[in-house]
Amino acid sequence: MRGKRILVVGDLMIDEWIWGDVTRISPEAPVPVVKVGRHTFTLGGAGNVANNLRALGAQVAFVGVAGDDGEGTRAGEMFTELGVDASGVLRESDRPTTRKTRIVAHNQQVVRTDWESVEPLDAKANARVVEAVRKRAGAADAVVLSDYAKGLFSREIVEAALAAPVVVADPKPANIALFAGVTCVAPNASEAAQITSIPVTSPDSLERAARDILRRLACKYVLVTQGEHGMTLYGQGGEHFTVPAAARTVYDVSGAGDTVVAVLSLALAARAPIHSAMQLANFAAGVVVEKLGTATASPDEIVALLEASER
Numbered sequence: 001m002r003g004k005r006i007l008v009v010g011d012l013m014i015d016e017w018i019w020g021d022v023t024r025i026s027p028e029a030p031v032p033v034v035k036v037g038r039h040t041f042t043l044g045g046a047g048n049v050a051n052n053l054r055a056l057g058a059q060v061a062f063v064g065v066a067g068d069d070g071e072g073t074r075a076g077e078m079f080t081e082l083g084v085d086a087s088g089v090l091r092e093s094d095r096p097t098t099r100k101t102r103i104v105a106h107n108q109q110v111v112r113t114d115w116e117s118v119e120p121l122d123a124k125a126n127a128r129v130v131e132a133v134r135k136r137a138g139a140a141d142a143v144v145l146s147d148y149a150k151g152l153f154s155r156e157i158v159e160a161a162l163a164a165p166v167v168v169a170d171p172k173p174a175n176i177a178l179f180a181g182v183t184c185v186a187p188n189a190s191e192a193a194q195i196t197s198i199p200v201t202s203p204d205s206l207e208r209a210a211r212d213i214l215r216r217l218a219c220k221y222v223l224v225t226q227g228e229h230g231m232t233l234y235g236q237g238g239e240h241f242t243v244p245a246a247a248r249t250v251y252d253v254s255g256a257g258d259t260v261v262a263v264l265s266l267a268l269a270a271r272a273p274i275h276s277a278m279q280l281a282n283f284a285a286g287v288v289v290e291k292l293g294t295a296t297a298s299p300d301e302i303v304a305l306l307e308a309s310e311r
Contacts, residue, residue: 002057004269006262007136009129009161010046010146012064012089013116014071016101017042022110034105043078044100045258046146049170052262052284053144054082055296058269061140063088063132065121065152071097088132092125098150120151133160142166142269144261145179153178168265170257176217183268184221185213186261192224203232210234221274225260225285233278241275246286246305256285259297283309 019038026033043051046064053060062084066072068091075097079086095117103110121129129152137143143164147153149172158178161167167182173194179185193200198209210222214236221239225231230244263284267277283306287297 001266001270001272003059004141004266005059005061005139006053006266006269007061007063007133007140007143007161007164008046008050008053008146009063009133009143009152009157010049011098011148011150011152012047012062012066012075013043013045013098013100013148013150014075015042015044015048016040016099018101018103020103020105022105032105032110034103034110041074041078043075043082045098045148045150046144047075047078048258049144049146049262050079050084051082052259052288052296053266054084055298056263056266057299058266059085061085061088061136063129063136065090065092065095065125065129067091067095067097068093069097071099071115088136090125090128090132092121095119095151098148116150118149118151121154126154126156130154130156130160133157134163137161137163140164142168142265144265145169145171145182146258146261147171147175147179149174158182166265166268168261168268170261176213180217180219182217182219184223184264185217185219186223186225186257186264187213188225188227188257189229192222206232207234207240223260223264223278223281225257231260231278231282233274235274239274241278243279243282246283246309256289259284259288263297263302 017040020034020036022032050060098116101113143161168184169179169182171179176195189200192209196209196212200206213222221235223233232242260281263281283302284297287301288295
């Protein structure tokens with residue numbers, strides 16, 4: 001997997017973390033007063049996919065949109081520090097860089113605030129993104145399409161990405177039709193239910209929903225993540241694999257889906273069998289949910305969790 005060329009296309013975000021402690025309630029309103037101890041920033045959304053890929057040694061290029069603002073500049077600096085080629089990040093003056101600010105006290109979120117626009121890109125900006133993807137997809141070993149429904153994706157962007165041999169998408173239900181023809185889509189169980197209008201309450205209903213998505217999108221695989229119940233994969237060729245969740249302790253599920261699509265894509269780029277790619281993604285997710293905040297899994301951490309599960 002190390003050294004494979006992965007193109008990430010998606011909704012770029014900055015995750016801002018304010019860490020502190022609560023010792024009293026405000027005299028102004030019935031809310032906790034957080035005494036700040038640390039203030040950190042991480043790449044979120046599709047940026048977290050790129051971060052996870054770099055942690056596993058991939059060569060990563062990124063295409064997306066940021067605002068012409070301070071947070072857009074911050075994102076560029078963070079990509080540079082990671083060693084990600086962010087020349088495909090387009091700066092738009094009419095929308096902000098998406099920023100999610102989380103205040104955390106005693107390892108629990110107190111509140112979250114969001115700065116964002118979810119308006120679709122205009123025709124000119126969409127054409128620029130399409131061209132940026134087209135220039136890079138053909139040279140990539142795999143493309144990850146990371147959709148957070150912030151207005152980035154169009155069918156033209158997805159079609160440009162299909163020049164790569166492997167395309168893995170993590171779509172929001174409202175945009176599912178845009179992702180027809182990709183190699184694999186990776187919704188969670190709730191999203192699969194929303195996409196198909198099939199209540200997912202049992203293994204049988206999960207399979208009906210997944211098979212419906214396979215039929216609609218004509219994709220090769222559907223991987224449905226199910227939190228503490230692990231993940232299940234269905235394929236056009238009749239494949240049906242389930243792996244149990246690998247986490248020993250769950251502290252924070254933030255970004256676990258990003259880790260799954262990153263590792264799955266990278267393993268498929270390295271021509272791993274789909275079952276092996278799925279297992280690696282599952283163990284990587286098990287590593288990151290044991291950490292607080294959006295996080296990554298190193299090769300050593302994934303191997304250690306895998307070995308622990310075999311004891």
